[in-house]
Amino acid sequence: MSAVRISDDALARACGADELADAAARSGHEVIRTSSWGMHWLEPLVEIDGVGWGPVPVHRIADVLSGEAEDICIGEIREHPFIARQQRLSFARAGRTRALSMDDYRNSGGWAGLERARSLAPGTVVDEVIASGLRGRGGAGFPTGIKWRTVSEARGDDKFIVCNADEGDSGTFADRMLMEGDPYALIEGMAIAGYAVGAQQGYIYVRSEYPDAIRKLNTAIENCAEIITPFVVEVRVGAGAYVCGEETSLLNSLEGKRGEVRAKPPLPALEGLFGCPTVVNNVLSLAAIPHILSEGGAASYAAVGIDRSRGTMPIQLGGNIRHGGLFETAFGITLRELVYDIGGGTASGRPVKAVQVGGPLGAYIPPDQFDLVFDYEAYAGADALIGHGGVVVFDDTADMGALARFAFEFCAAESCGKCTPCRIGAVRGVELVDRIRSGGRAADRVERTPQMQNASGNGRTREEELGLLDDLCETMTYGSLCALGGFTPYPVRSAIRHWPDDFLPGETT
């Protein structure tokens, strides 16, 4: 009897994979819990001899096990267009291995990068990362190798590798999938980074919303401690603060302080954790490292992508999309391909109204700009950002005015409070959007008193409020310490620019 493969990824479990696995086991089948293929609309997905069924409700497991249930059979999983079209480097093991199996990891090329790195001089390892063209996958897109070189040349007895796994952006789940599905790859990447820059200690800062990832990482670290020694890795758990995804705030949090943003300079590469030189890299950046350090990896990584965006990007398709999931591909793909060809349009079947790329701080992009190619510079040129590669689709029922208001509301709730443009600007932003959507405001009692000679006495028209909002956005963009306040204007301004009708009075829900 063939083994039944079912994912134990948190998303699959949330869709009922555990109940399904129990049912299959009860009927006498061997059940293997693997990582997820990333085809989320098909979860829970059942795989037998390479053939997939999904989504499988518990009451149909008997049909699937007996090879029936043709209506939900998707054929060979590897040949499914969603998988076949991808170029998986960081997610090469997704769906194919058991997350915590040391045998599966080694048999699929694991530890080869670390072993090869250790046979090279640390400086050569840094050079290879520079040559690969890898840029930080957390959002800013800073060249990873350059950061490593700064740390390796910095003087300090203690140096640290910090993995930023505080994946708080809505619409992103690649870090979670990688930590849950291929934790050794992340640990190997960190061990290579430690060797390259001369650090002995690594920290993975995981958000508390990811209990499965925390559990698996802890087990994985225990299992492979001997392989990565003398390098040591420890998991630290966040406490529900979105802003701790910002690197300096994350460092403060790791030190046991309030997660307040630090002013830069000094750069964390020179004075980071506990004042020591520190590499702070995103999960996806570090997980790309084992491939880059494998034989010929740097060149093959640099060979894909376009312009200055080299390699692959694990893109996350979410929100109101029919075929949501993880799609890793070379840079250069257009939004149109992602949303329509691969994503299959909206889940609701209604027309697409907007797409938000790059999390809550990313711009809303209208369908007439869907020819935009996935590339750091192309997005920057269109006043948008790639961020962590999350693509969230909205159908035509979305109220862009409400979403712009939400962007400010979110910023107000999550602001660390250190800088004024973010702390106060976000609150004022919510009020401004409300006033714009209610047609301006009348003069209040104080303004009408004769002593207030400089007040117009007429309140503010809607146009004046829009001007004020523009001012506020400008102040936040240029005056905030970090990306939370600095990028909140992206979703707000793009919503006003492309969907001005959603801000008209009377549209307010």
Add this chain to the structure above:
Amino acid sequence: MADLDQIISRHSDKKGQLLPILHDIQAEFGFIDNAMQGQVAQVLNLSRAEVHGVVSFYHDFRTSADLRPEVQVCGAEACQARGAGALMGVAQDAAGERVRIRTVYCLGLCSVGPAARIGDRLHARLDKAILARLVEDA
């Protein structure tokens, strides 16, 4: 309160041990009140203000006992795009005073929302009926 010292000493060999300690205290007692904050401050040689500042900064930490079960409902953009907005009222109604509803921003289930979390258990593809039942069973 003898356990508190044990929890603190459990992390004595760590650097920057305040957050792990606070997590453990909250897991053990369900909250971190002023007395506990004072005790932590004393052992770690911090001021009470510093510990209080950290406890009040993070959304996960509570300062008073609340033994009600908690249901976290995702309210981020991706779940909003899938209709989470309409579910909040339903969750609140089903919860009444018995269950605490907390809006969180992103559980990482953005392609199969709306999503919720109860304890360490995640739930996806929610609609009004499923969520109401989850809250009632919480």
